[in-house]
Amino acid sequence: MDDLIRMGEQAQQASRQLAQLSTARKNKILKLVAQALRQFKNEIIVENNQDLVNVTGLTDSFIDRLTLDDKRIEQIATGVEQVVTLSDPIGEINKGWKTEDELAITKQRVPLGVIGMIYEARPNVTVDAFALTFKTGNAVILRGGKESLLTNIKLVAVIKKVLRDNDINEHAVQVLHDTAHETANKMMSLTDYIDVLIPRGSARLIKTVVENAKVPVIQTGAGNCHIYVDEFAQAKMAVNIIVNAKTQRPSVCNAAEKIVIHSVVATKILPMIAKALKPFNVELRGDEQARKILPDIKLATEEDWQTEYNDYIMAIKVVDSIDDAINHINKYNTKHSEAIITDNYANSEKFLQQIDAACVYVNASTRFTDGFKFGFGAEIGISTQKLHARGPMGLEELTSTKYLIRGHGQIRK
């Protein structure tokens, strides 16, 4: 049984040191961690093999995500080196002003403190989470999927050795050894020590964390993304974007799940879309109006409008106005990413302003919602909540701020 209070105290202690480290020193450590991962790769693979022997009855894709080999470890090490190249948000001054009382206030970017990461059996997340939290001066407590426990313990041991060798408090990173749900629940209640919880993984895992946590959570979420083909859309562009947004990687949260299309262009464009999706074996479903145009498709149900398929399925809603499109999308979307295809200026602006989502696109694929594609150089996840962070999260979203106030003896009257 992990002593969570003790782990929390140790993490908080470590976070004090981390908050004061220079960017150069943090970068040096990250480079050494990348080297150490390469140096100890055989030992890591031995532990990973043991994890793989222990799992039974899981899907191929699960096992694939759990498996480490030379190539994967090289990718992980390279990923750490990429974090070195990112600019360090800590110490940045967001704003500064002088008050009526002549106090000089500056708002400075600081680490969050202690971050709790809860994720599935993906050992790459273990190292990635360390690299991103360390670069931003945070201590991290990791709770990975139980199937990857031995791998995670080894990875963290490799990182800790580098920390110790460089006089950094090794509790900058800690991993839960006990994978019972009870222990995870205790971790989610450590409000005195953990500043933020970040769950990464399936909708179910995230829901569990949101429902059980007392520590503030950054919710990275599900996507039920829509492409709205406006009455003023270029047909070819609409087809291209829908094919891309559905098929380029259907399992991810920024893939499109729904087509909303204006009735004026539906007769022309829906058959083009159906034809273009055919080679990818995308199953189409639709409302009554869509089925008048594409008679072979199944009737979409209320459940369809709500569902994130993450699969080669799409449902089609025909609307008679952009307002109906916006209302439909705002009713069913998960506030992730939504797109309009149009050549009409007023409609593009209306859609951008009235759709309630982290990312709203005009004439582009929803698949661009991504920390790397946005140019952040990293991605902690994509926030679908409105507090703290919304949309793709880079290093800045792992930070907080504090006010520094310089005076000369002022008292309040």
Next chain:
Amino acid sequence: MDDLIRMGEQAQQASRQLAQLSTARKNKILKLVAQALRQFKNEIIVENNQDLVNVTGLTDSFIDRLTLDDKRIEQIATGVEQVVTLSDPIGEINKGWKTEDELAITKQRVPLGVIGMIYEARPNVTVDAFALTFKTGNAVILRGGKESLLTNIKLVAVIKKVLRDNDINEHAVQVLHDTAHETANKMMSLTDYIDVLIPRGSARLIKTVVENAKVPVIQTGAGNCHIYVDEFAQAKMAVNIIVNAKTQRPSVCNAAEKIVIHSVVATKILPMIAKALKPFNVELRGDEQARKILPDIKLATEEDWQTEYNDYIMAIKVVDSIDDAINHINKYNTKHSEAIITDNYANSEKFLQQIDAACVYVNASTRFTDGFKFGFGAEIGISTQKLHARGPMGLEELTSTKYLIRGHGQIRK
């Protein structure tokens, strides 16, 4: 029994309209609300009197906060008019850039959506919460203390009439009629409809919300504020600031509760402090070293270091270095406001950087931690968490952002 799902749906519906209102229109409504409060003040006072008749066995200060009269209603109306003068953060572009894929991204400030406010029997908060959330384009669901129910219902009715008369969805503001704890708990679980909960009130109320809410909470919190008198402090400045921070308004969260003092200056300055606090009947407690200098004071216990007195009591800790001071403060503070009194540059910088708190002061009273004193023109509360908002919260903290992405047909490769 309130139908919370229905209230949530209605609030969300209203929030769509509010998000699109121009600043001019929002300001017009706020001015009319102020007028209506004055116009209907007698009816409001009748309901308030009924609330006052119903309460029994409560303290004078409780009843004082609950009571409305002509003067109080005028103050509330003036408060609404002050919100009119604040600049509207909605629509502001925080940043914009072009990505490698030639997508033009702008990050725009938008309302949070639906805010839930949970607070005590203070009718002024009802109107204040409406004014601030409305100005920032948010719908609000109010759950005030049960003792103020009739007053709150009347105040909200007055506001709703103005909304209806001006074609604004009246569900922009709603009040829970059912004051059972169960209903409040249901409200705290409305994750599909409420974007953020803001509890305002006692530490106990806030703790209850943090422990029970599934909706994200902005925690406004307790203050266990310290004044550290450095070895290089000006004695007179230290005394002035301590007297101000303790006695100017001892019941509030930014009042100082603890003195930490360097041993080199303790013998000289502690008696000066004790003398200056004497006219205010401040009870001093101290560690063994402090008691050698001030033999009449009580020994401070572990509980003292942890306690926010909100009263005319202060505890004194003598330290032998600034590092000991920083460690003591980081161990016991509530991350609210901390001050150092010093003329030494290196020590001031060390304290500013190493103290973990929302607001860190050099040579000024902690009493300045306040949205108005910071120049925000409003104060929703003082956040002691690190997510989303930290320190005094103004209008900006009632907003979120979204990314608007303009393309010309880009798909992801």
